[in-house]
Amino acid sequence: MQEGFTNKYIVFFDGDCGVCNFWVQWILERDTKDQFMFASLQSEFGQKFLSDRGLDTKVFNTMYLWKPNSYYLIKSRAVLEIARLLGGIYQLSVVGKIIPSFLSDKLYDVVSKNRMKLANQKCYLPTPHQRKKFIEV
Numbered sequence: 001m002q003e004g005f006t007n008k009y010i011v012f013f014d015g016d017c018g019v020c021n022f023w024v025q026w027i028l029e030r031d032t033k034d035q036f037m038f039a040s041l042q043s044e045f046g047q048k049f050l051s052d053r054g055l056d057t058k059v060f061n062t063m064y065l066w067k068p069n070s071y072y073l074i075k076s077r078a079v080l081e082i083a084r085l086l087g088g089i090y091q092l093s094v095v096g097k098i099i100p101s102f103l104s105d106k107l108y109d110v111v112s113k114n115r116m117k118l119a120n121q122k123c124y125l126p127t128p129h130q131r132k133k134f135i136e137v
Helices: 018-030 044-052 075-086 088-098 101-113
Strands: 009-013 036-040 064-067 071-074
Touching: 009 018, 009 044, 009 075, 018 036, 018 075, 036 044, 064 075, 071 075, 075 088, 075 101
Parallel strands: 009 036
Antiparallel strands: 009 064, 064 071
């Protein structure tokens, strides 16, 4: 198992989705505080995360943000918290929290449902430093 991730925020994403991979790359480029790590939901680590919480291990249309031994957030709330944690101008995303999650999650679900159509399936290769942020087991 990868070491040094228990004090990090872990972003779980669909490893086969171009839109999801775009957002992982976007976060990586802005994570100046080195506070995020990443795991695909299809990985052994991602599957364990899902099964430990009684979540569906076959559906990968939801992004999760997990702070080990603390909490996890899903969908739009995960996105808003990631932006807040990135700091700077992205902290303005907290305004989005005034929208009830059932509404913001509906928008999230529309994007999620159409993500494969939206995705530009270019292959992204992380730098060696960024590769260390991926939990593969």
